[in-house]
Amino acid sequence: MPLLQIEDLRAYYRTEVYGISRSVRAVDGVSMELYNNEIYGIAGESSCGKTTLIKVISGTLKPPLRVESGRVHYDFGAFEVDMLTIDPEELRQTVRWKEISYVMQGSMSVLNPVRKIIRTFEDIVRTHQGIPNKKLFLEQTQEHVRRLGLPPDVLNLYPHQLSGGMRQRVAIALATVFHPSLIIADEPTTALDVVVQRGVLQMLKDIQAESQNTVLLVTHDLAVHANVADRVGIMYAGRIVEEAPTQIIFNAPRHPYTEHLIRSLPTIGDKSVKASLGGAPPNLANPPSGCRFHPRCPLAMDRCRTETPEMITLSHHHRVACHLVTEAEA
Amino acid sequence: MRKFVLNYLIPRIGQYFLVIFLGVTLTFIIPRLSPSDPVERQVSQLMMSGSHVSPEAIIAMREALTEMYGLSGSLWEQYLAFWGRLLKGDLGPSLSSFPTPVTQLLATAMPWTFGLLMTSIIISWIVGNILGALASYYEKNVAIQIVDVVSQAVRPIPYYIMALVLLAVFAYWIPIFPFSGAYPPGTRVEFSLSFILTVIRHSLLPLFSLVLIGIGGWFIGMKSLTSNIISEDYVVYAENAGLPKNRILSQYIIRNAMLPQITGLALQIGLIFSGALIMEVVFGYPGMGTLTFQAVMANDYTLIMGITLLSIVGVATIVLILDFIYPLFDPRVRIQ
The missing domain is CATH 3.40.50.300 (P-loop containing nucleotide triphosphate hydrolases)
Known part of the structure; x- marks a missing residue:
């Protein structure tokens, strides 16, 4: 199927x-x-x-x-x-x-400008799973972020402190916390x-x-x-x-x-003029x-x-x- | 942190003192541009009263008055003396209620105004902002729509008409509130439960009128701010992520929409120091507004100068405090 x-x-x-x-x-x-x-x-x-x-x-x-x-x-x-x-x-x-998670178009601006990145993770995890143990949540989030090749420090930063590429990666990290299908x-x-x-x-x-x-x-x-x-x-x-x-x-x-x-x-080496539609x-x-x-x-x-x-x-x-x-x- | 203090806090403090310096200087210069001489006016008033005064006494009086008003010496000497007295907290005597010092008049009027206006501003700020955010987030809710229509209707009513209507209805037709004043005439001002209750009863009607007008303003402002924030990517993202509505409203919408409103609140608080002129005149309230009104009517320019200085210092101080606490609300200011 x-x-x-x-x-x-x-x-x-x-x-x-x-x-x-x-x-x-x-x-x-x-x-x-x-x-x-x-x-x-x-x-x-x-x-x-x-x-x-x-x-x-x-x-x-x-x-x-x-x-x-x-x-x-x-x-x-x-x-x-x-x-x-x-x-x-x-x-x-x-x-x-x-x-299903959805990384929107323009996800440079999907992060709340007045809150640290970790707060958004917290909101999402609390909504869909609950956070019974705050320390464990923090460790797991850091681990998740690290596995995606992001420094765990980004969690304590605000969106405006990150570059566009970083923000995009954070948006993807947020979308994959629960390993969606x-x-x-x-x-x-x-x-x-x-x-x-x-x-x-x-x-x-x-x-x-x-x-x-x-x-x-x-x-x-x-x-x-x-x-x-x-x-x-x-x-x-x-x-x-x-x-x-x-x-x-x-x-x-x-x-x-x-x-x-x-x-x-x-393509490399091709010098012909491209026909436009x-x-x-x-x-x-x-x-x-x-x-x-x-x-x-x-x-x-x-x-x-x-x-x-x-x-x-x-x-x-x-x-x-x-x-x-x-x-x-x- | 060091960078924050050097690049943010220190310049703000410098700005603060610069504003006060310029304000004091202007307050010093402007009355001196006026063609009327307060000493001559005082002397001629005395002479017109018909009593016989010897020329020597008049000369002596002139000198004494000139000295007291700080008008002796060159302009430069006067300016320095003005600062000297100001730093000692001396604003000179009031002309209309001679020889009561201006500072004493201000100290008597200020608590009344401050208590009433502060309460009304805080109530209307909180209620207006919450309603405004709810109004644009839950557009289709009937209760919210009613609040919306009411505030749109109340907003354009001139304040003095609203105040007079409230007086007519709640003090005359249905006499549940007193007509005027902050307490019944002849009552001793003291810290007793019965006196405090009387003061509260007297202040309810003016408070209500201020809150009613205030809520309308904050409501409309917050509603339009919120309706812009709602379509921001981070709000849509939070919705797509399935966050609960109240969480989105409080942490994503209100947290962002209220930033300009905090500035607005601080400016309103700053304006307290000059009082609410119309409210105080209509309700006969013994605060800064009434004092200003009396001072202007009586040409009491030392008092006017005192009120002006207090307003300048008040607004500047509130703006400074705002600059200090604003980074708590907006991290983009905190870390640059």
Whole structure:
């Protein structure tokens, strides 16, 4: 059984101002599965629905974001949870941080500026487990932090005394105190320089290798996915357009959008001018008909303008939604 | 720690003395720019009263008055003498209630004002801030919405109208509170239970009026501060981590939102030293506001100078204390 099964998930931002209602279809028909012991990367341009998808998966969505339809089902081994129907209190007590923890985007500022780091650890541990022995808690927290390669002294510091990379690592350390089954990291390396990025990614990899759990890594940076992820899903305009093991995505992409993304990556020694993809991501309040990529696709056919391509599964768990790829190949 | 004292505390103390020095100097200069001569005014008042005074006596009196007001010698000598007397705690005699020293008038008025205003500021600060934070965190709660509407409605009412309405309702139509004063006229001021109870009964209506207006201000301020803090990443993170709501409210939202409010509180406390003019006039309360009002009406400029100096020192001292304790609330100031 997969850890997480998502079936035809649709989540829209519905707003109504002065009687004019508007819906932004940020996630529009996503189906995917996450397995135990893997790092899954979600890639795509800004505003393609990555963070919205995460919010639904982690159960942290707030109005005006609403789930229209679909299923988000977890199997934690000991128990199963349907994220879209679970009672919020039960979610808080049994799932949050114990099974799923979520390192938000911009986690440089997720630490309370007026309290020491240790206080935040204390809050989280007290909420989900209780602190019967303060000394033991302190020792365990120091041990946890040390194992992640952070000096235990950081616990007695305030967030403003830490560098951006340190803060990001503290945020990840906070998210992993209970060794959750799923760690969701949204743009954990954005705004960090490459050297610090490497440290943060290595930390995520080490945590995953140690606890054999699942990491869902969201970033627009394909280089990060190439280094870290086991499988990669490419999102475009609220849908997953291609998904495959990392090797296959980078060596043999099938969707024209994936191809463009990968071709735009610089490689050492390559002096050719990179072709840019014309246009901008579509407005999700009024997405294009048919295949949502067709206005920007150099290979678009008549069929692409009217008919939405179905997801086709090729060999080696390679899935792609494009009219150029036919059932025959599968 | 050493760095903190050198870079933070020492400059603040220096600033404090600089502000007081400038304040005292301005208090010295401004009355001397006035075209009226207090000595001549005093003398002519005496002569107008019709009594016969010999020219020698007038000259002697002029000299005595000039000496007493500190107006003898050059401006520079006067300034030094002014400081000399000030450091000895001598603010000169009051002109309107001659020869009572100004310091004595201030000492009589100050406790009344301080007791009443301090109580009202602290009550309204605590209540207003807690309600404000609750209002923006529990937006949908009906009780909170009612408090919100009431404070929005009370806030724009001018204070004197509110005070007069309260007097009319609770002292005239429903006479449960006395009309004016801090105690009934003719009562001896003493430390007895019955006297203290009388004072409390007299102060309830002014206190209520101040608290009502005060809460509205703090409430609205805190509500908007809180509504900004609520969308901060660290609050969203705490929510995602499943922390209990009351923990998020107290440790994540209020701890951060109250920082500007602490500054506001200190400034309000500083302003106590000049009294609450309108409140004291409306309720006939014998504090600094009434004293100021009388001093201005009677052209009693030694008293005005005394009140001004007390306010300057008061505000500066409170700001200094705030600077000292603020690092306890905001570590970003403490460790730089």
